[in-house]
Amino acid sequence: MNAWLQDDGDDAEPSCARGNPSKNKGREVSADKKRKTTYDIRKEKKVKLTAKVEKMQKQLDELKYGVLVQQGEAAESNERVAAGNSVLQEFIQERHVGLANLQAMLATHAQQNIHSLHPVHTIIRLGYDRDERHKTLASLKARKLYEAMRFITARSQGLDPWSASAQEEWNNAPGGDFCLTVFEQTPIIGVNARDVHNACIDVSHNAEIIISEMFGTITIRENNESDDSEIAQIRLVTSTSQGNVVESNSVLFSEFVEGATDKDESYGIVVVDFVDSDELYPYRPEERVRQDTTTIFMVRSYMEAVPSPQDSAHNSSKTANKVKTEGRRKVVVGSRWTCSKVRRSNLNVSMNVMREMQESAVSFGDTMKTCIQQRLGKAQIWEVPDK
Numbered sequence: 146m147n148a149w150l151q152d153d154g155d156d157a158e159p160s161c162a163r164g165n166p167s168k169n170k171g172r173e174v175s176a177d178k179k180r181k182t183t184y185d186i187r188k189e190k191k192v193k194l195t196a197k198v199e200k201m202q203k204q205l206d207e208l209k210y211g212v213l214v215q216q217g218e219a220a221e222s223n224e225r226v227a228a229g230n231s232v233l234q235e236f237i238q239e240r241h242v243g244l245a246n247l248q249a250m251l252a253t254h255a256q257q258n259i260h261s262l263h264p265v266h267t268i269i270r271l272g273y274d275r276d277e278r279h280k281t282l283a284s285l286k287a288r289k290l291y292e293a294m295r296f297i298t299a300r301s302q303g304l305d306p307w308s309a310s311a312q313e314e315w316n317n318a319p320g321g322d323f324c325l326t327v328f329e330q331t332p333i334i335g336v337n338a339r340d341v342h343n344a345c346i347d348v349s350h351n352a353e354i355i356i357s358e359m360f361g362t363i364t365i366r367e368n369n370e371s372d373d374s375e376i377a378q379i380r381l382v383t384s385t386s387q388g389n390v391v392e393s394n395s396v397l398f399s400e401f402v403e404g405a406t407d408k409d410e411s412y413g414i415v416v417v418d419f420v421d422s423d424e425l426y427p428y429r430p431e432e433r434v435r436q437d438t439t440t441i442f443m444v445r446s447y448m449e450a451v452p453s454p455q456d457s458a459h460n461s462s463k464t465a466n467k468v469k470t471e472g473r474r475k476v477v478v479g480s481r482w483t484c485s486k487v488r489r490s491n492l493n494v495s496m497n498v499m500r501e502m503q504e505s506a507v508s509f510g511d512t513m514k515t516c517i518q519q520r521l522g523k524a525q526i527w528e529v530p531d532k
Contacts, residue, residue, distance in 0.1 A: 255326070256316050263439040263484055265292045265416065269396060271378075271423045275370065278425070282376050282396055289398045293416040293441045297480050300328060306449075306478040307332050309529045315507075323487040323499065325506050333477040334526050338446035341479065342401050342413030344520040345442055346374060348513055349397055349417065353381055359512045360505060362386065367426055375399050379417075380426045382433070387498045391487075392433040394420040408473075410447040416440070430490050434502065440483040448473045483510060 267285055271278045304310060311329035333341055348355060356364040368380040377397045384390055401413040419437040422428075428435055451474050485506040487499065518526050 252314070255314065255324075256318070263418075263437075265289070265296050265441060266418055266439050267292075269418065269420045271420060271425065273424050275425075278378075279376075282378070282398075285396075286376060286398050286400075289416050289418065290400050290414055293398075294414055294443070297414075297441045297443045297482055300482055301330055301443075301480045304330050306330075306476045307529070309527075313507075315503075317503070320489060322489055323503050323506075325485045325503070326483070327507075327510055328480075328482045329510070330478060330480045331527050332529060333444065333479050334528060335523055336477065336521055336526055338411050338413055338444045338477055339401055339403070340521055341444045341477070341517065341526075342399070342415070344517045345413075345415050345444070345513075346397070346399055347520055348516045349379065349415070350377060352379055355512065355516050356381070356383060356509075359515075378420075380423075385498055385501055387495065387501070389492070389494055389498045390433040391436050391502055392428065393436045393438065394423055394426060394428070395438060396420060404446075408448050410445060412443060412445040415442040431492075434490055434492060434494060434498075435488045436485065436502070436506070437488065438483065438485040438506075440481065442479070442481045444477065444479045446475060446477045449476050481510065485509075 267289060269281075269285065271281060309329070309331040311327070313325070313327045315323070315325040317323045353364040353366045356362065362383050362385060364381055364383040366379065366381055368378050370378060375398065378395070379397060380392075380394045382390060382392050395417050396419075397415065397417050399413070399415045402411060404411040417438060417440040419439060451472055487502050487506060514527055518524070
């Protein structure tokens, strides 16, 4: 029996093991698959997050590097722009200095050659005989008008006819003559060239009345020859507010050339030049202060093309010869150049009197413009128009 029990026990264990293989296998699997703790889960998440942070940090570093590269290029570009601006500024300043040197040369030339500053002056000497006097002046007319036309045209070259411009220079050396030079050009609105030309001649022929009215002084005309519309002598004597006397002796030459049609250019030219010596009306340096004036006044009317607003705003040098136009318009423009000298004399003339004569010389041009406007019965003919 003991043997039977022993044999049965030996068989029981193996039989039991063989009889439930799946149950034993399940126990082994459950033993291998242990449940993860919260610590393990957090540890795994930390590892993943750390890897993600490292990846993002790498991307951020790359972005920072790109920004630094861009900033470096921008800085380099700014340096190039700054260097270019510096070179351009230096070039502009060199141009200004060159222009200043040229202006200084012109001013020095004018100052050193003050006694020969009248570019269109012709020596005028008149005798006693009135017929001979008239012949002398008539013989000078063509030359005077030609030289004046050539000079004022050159002086006005390149200026915009629709813009008003003026340049004034004066020189007053110690013990020397006071010299004033003025050039101006301005558009004339609402009148034609012939009317302006005729008004200028009329005002010049009545200069003594105008000077007396405008400056409040007593001015008389000494010569009594009848005025010719194209040749006239004007001998004036003016008393200053201090009682001193100023004398001038001038001759006016004029001409108006009418265009063949309204589309052709018309122009009028007026030249006033001083007389060097006159036996009939001699200068009196022991009694009077002498004033010599040379003046050129030209008025022109002509037709010009009107550029379209788009072309005038966007025109470039490549298309400058292909500008479209919107018809044509008439331009009337006046140009004046004058040189006036108040000569020093042995008279005991105070500085106040000299200053008064100088101011009169400066303002005389504006006075003439005002009188021309009054003669025409127009207002604001010298105003710059809106294009």
